[in-house]
Structure formats: C-alpha cells, structure tokens
Amino acid sequence: TTPAAATCLAPQPGSWFTGVGAGAGHTSVLELTNPDSGTAIADVLVYGRHGLVDAPRLRGVSVPGGTSVQVDLAADLPRRDELSLDVVAARGRIGATLLDRIDPLGRGGTLQDWLPAQSEPSTSNLLMGLAPGSDARRVLAVANGGPDEVRVSVQVVTDRSVFTPKDVPDLRVPPQSTAKLNLSG
Known part of the structure; x- marks a missing residue:
C-alpha cells in the first residue's frame, strides 16, 4: 500500500x-x-x-x-x-x-x-485501536530507556468501559531495552 x-x-x-x-x-x-x-x-x-x-x-x-x-x-x-x-x-x-x-x-x-515520533517516554500512553477482524500481527513494543526494570499493564478502552484483558499478562521490560507483547489473542 x-x-x-x-x-x-x-x-x-x-x-x-x-x-x-x-x-x-x-x-x-x-x-x-x-x-x-x-x-x-x-x-x-x-x-x-x-x-x-x-x-x-x-x-x-x-x-x-x-x-x-x-x-x-x-x-x-x-x-x-x-x-x-x-x-x-x-x-x-x-x-x-x-x-x-x-x-x-x-x-x-x-x-x-x-x-x-513520541517526544519523550511516558508512564501512560493511549494508542489507536485495532480494526476488528484484521489478520495483521498485533504486537505491542515497549521501550525502557531507564536504569530499572519496569512492568507494563495493558488496558482496553471501549466506548462503554475500560478493562484489563484476561489473556494479556503484564510485560516486564529490562533496563535500557525493548520488549514486545503479543496482543493477537
């Protein structure tokens, strides 16, 4: 495309x-x-x-x-x-x-x-939604530029609620690294 x-x-x-x-x-x-x-x-x-x-x-x-x-x-x-x-x-x-x-x-x-670009790291980000029914690989990549490990939780925002998906674990990101989380389900 x-x-x-x-x-x-x-x-x-x-x-x-x-x-x-x-x-x-x-x-x-x-x-x-x-x-x-x-x-x-x-x-x-x-x-x-x-x-x-x-x-x-x-x-x-x-x-x-x-x-x-x-x-x-x-x-x-x-x-x-x-x-x-x-x-x-x-x-x-x-x-x-x-x-x-x-x-x-x-x-x-x-x-x-x-x-x-994102101008600076943040402890909270709201990302655009994913189209339903898409066959695309859904992977969330998270960077940690700091000296300590961080833990990332994913929440889903809909027009009716905010919830944590039951099948999506927290992601641990080591210092100064990138980690990815599969959101394909």
Missing part, C-alpha cells in the same frame, strides 16, 4: 520510536530533517531485546542545513528483533520521522506507513 505522509512535527531535542525493524521482513528508515542553515548532529540510541545495541554509525549523524538524511536501519544494523530508537539532537535542531515497512514474506504485498 502507499504510505500516508507523516505529520510534520516541529524539531525537538529528542524523539522516540518503538517497534522499529531492521530485518528482512520488517524494515524501517529513519529520516532526520534539519530546518536550519547550519549543520545539525543527531545521536541515535538503539534499544534491543538485550539492552543497548552497539550502533557506532548512528552516533554523530551529520545533517547539513536545509536537508534531510535517511538512515536505513537494515543496512546499518541488521537484526531480527524489535528495536526502539531514541533520537537526540546533539547540535542544532532535528525533526525525525520513520518509514516502517512490513513484508509478510510470501503472504502478500508490503505494508508501509510513516510513523511520527
């Missing part, structure tokens, strides 16, 4: 993305934009299943004034697990968006969409 354009967010000191891919079936391209005339520098921290991922090519990414730079994560750090990114403007201002592609190998066409 054709991706919708991401909402252009104002440049910010930091941007977070979760559920990012860098493998054959799930790839993501990070786009860094510098709206100013001077060169901006971005540091991208990558969180994986086992903690911070060594990604030296994503530190000190130079973005010339008035341009955008694309970072293909599959080319720079190929991995199969879900990742999270913390994009930090080390110098100047950086706007960040992400083109996320899922290719269900042998099961249909590629799905892709532009994902906006």
Whole structure:
C-alpha cells in the first residue's frame, strides 16, 4: 500500500520510536530533517531485546542545513528483533520521522506507513485501536530507556468501559531495552 505522509512535527531535542525493524521482513528508515542553515548532529540510541545495541554509525549523524538524511536501519544494523530508537539532537535542531515497512514474506504485498515520533517516554500512553477482524500481527513494543526494570499493564478502552484483558499478562521490560507483547489473542 502507499504510505500516508507523516505529520510534520516541529524539531525537538529528542524523539522516540518503538517497534522499529531492521530485518528482512520488517524494515524501517529513519529520516532526520534539519530546518536550519547550519549543520545539525543527531545521536541515535538503539534499544534491543538485550539492552543497548552497539550502533557506532548512528552516533554523530551529520545533517547539513536545509536537508534531510535517511538512515536505513537494515543496512546499518541488521537484526531480527524489535528495536526502539531514541533520537537526540546533539547540535542544532532535528525533526525525525520513520518509514516502517512490513513484508509478510510470501503472504502478500508490503505494508508501509510513516510513523511520527513520541517526544519523550511516558508512564501512560493511549494508542489507536485495532480494526476488528484484521489478520495483521498485533504486537505491542515497549521501550525502557531507564536504569530499572519496569512492568507494563495493558488496558482496553471501549466506548462503554475500560478493562484489563484476561489473556494479556503484564510485560516486564529490562533496563535500557525493548520488549514486545503479543496482543493477537
């Protein structure tokens, strides 16, 4: 399918993305934009299943004034697990968006969409609903950039109530890592 354009967010000191891919079936391209005339520098921290991922090519990414730079994560750090990114403007201002592609190998066409960044981590997030009857894989990816393990609980919000699904366990996320929870049921 054709991706919708991401909402252009104002440049910010930091941007977070979760559920990012860098493998054959799930790839993501990070786009860094510098709206100013001077060169901006971005540091991208990558969180994986086992903690911070060594990604030296994503530190000190130079973005010339008035341009955008694309970072293909599959080319720079190929991995199969879900990742999270913390994009930090080390110098100047950086706007960040992400083109996320899922290719269900042998099961249909590629799905892709532009994902906006979250400006900072939060202890509570309200996510868009999932279409009923969809065959899509439903996985929640959660990042923990802090020094301590966190526990995540999922609640479902409907027009009539808020409840915790009985078959969805709490998710424990180790420090500085990404964990995923299957919500497919």
